[in-house]
Amino acid sequence: MARIIDAPLIASGDEGCALPSGQWGPASAAAARGLVYDAAVKAETDALCDKVKETIPAFEWPAYAPLIAGINRLKKEKNAVILAHNYMTADIFHCVGDFQGDSLQLAREAAAVDAEIIVQAGVHFMAETSKILAPDKTVLIPDLRAGCSLAASITGADVRLIKQRYPGVPVVTYVNTSAEVKAESDVTCTSSNAVQVVEWAAQEWGVDRVILIPDEFLARNVAAMTSVKIISWKGRCEVHERFTAEDIAELRAAHPGVIVLAHPECPPDVMAAADYAGSTAALANYVTKNAPKKVVLLTECSMSDNVSAAAPQTEFIRPCNLCPHMKTITLAGIYDALKLRQHEVTVPEDIRVRAKQAIDRMLTLPKTNAPLDFKTGLPAATVELVD
């Protein structure tokens, strides 16, 4: 039976303030699971409260803390770890995540992690990647709705048809795809290493063109940086495709001196108008290393919240787009996944083995001279789109 917390369990002031009354987000979710904010929870979570104070005001902390403490206890009990993508909300990213990062960083952690259970605080293709790399572990996704518009744009059958049309041309597949699509591919890439992988594949196969799927904009942005000809697919990320060069012009006019950072899933004219571009890990590094006075991250909304904790000197201008798939992942969903061991992600063994080959090729890639960062200000390049 759900019990709603509608009164402070800890006195207000430095120790935390009253909870809003009635059914309210994490407060009602915690209460429904019999979790309350008491002295033990307060002691266990006070340091975390400080970590996220920029995004979760102190008076809201008693609503979040019971689920956070509950999850951190369950992780110990069940020998579990949580892999938290950069697009998770700050409560998940900073307070329950054991490893944080972009797809590539999380894939590497999944391969190396010493735990019985992996909870993927991210979307389904990421959980599949963890299962591919760590087949002996139980991989859980907190919400089965956590898909991806890019991953949904292409199937294994599509890749087989593309290969028939372009025999002998290597297939480089962005990690934001299903295991089935990876299994049909020669090598995977991420936005951290796409140029490097494309140049390596062209050299390895002895060809001057490469199939880079499924993100049309990533393909165009890679094509602008390499002499390798690119064949691609009309997949789009519904978060990044919405940014425009006009957005950047308006931002610069409204916030003189702002540094504009863009993710390479953005359209090429956005990349051309930005000051710096790269994977989510590269964007985070740029901010912490360069400490710009004012910055805008043209990517998913939670990135600014998560990076700002490590860059208190920087003002974050926050027009951003939410990823509805990433936002299905909540503290309550993570708690339930752990408690009930629910929503296990599996991959058929024949697909897993072939997909692993493509991922392993990427993870063990020899070094090339290709830059890992994306250049901005480049003229648009053409790619051949398969229809």
Ligand code: SF4
């Ligand atoms: S941000 Fe884009 S690429 Fe990432 S999960 Fe959401 S829709 Fe997919």
